[in-house]
Each structure stands twice: as C-alpha cells, then as structure tokens.
Amino acid sequence: PPAKDDSMNEPPSPLSPAVRDDLLEVDEDFSEHFDAWDSLRRLVAESRAHLRVVEKSISSGEVDAAQL
16 A cells, blocks of 8 residues: 555644634534524514614605605
C-alpha cells in the first residue's frame, strides 16, 4: 500500500485562524432557533402590525383616495 500522507496533519500556522468547536455547531443552532415556522410567525406578526396602522389611518380619516 502507498505510504500514509501526513501533509494535512501539520499544525496550523500562526497566520491561519483556529477553528473553534463551538463554531461548528452554529448551523444547527441557527436552524433550531430560526426555522421556517419562526419566519412565518414573524411575517404574520408584521402583516398584522401593518394592517393595524392602515386601519388606524382609515378610521382617523388621515388617508385620501390616492392612498387607498
């Protein structure tokens, strides 16, 4: 068999950034906290807030025909 290639097992140079183990789990943490359902809930909440602003403007008479 060919000899084992240890060229990739060299210690990192002082200029290369060290990879922290906790950073390797960022993707899992991100998907856990910001999944599709959270995005959907956020969009619904924003839409409701916008509708409340529109409703308030209409009820107060601060809207003209062009804005409708």
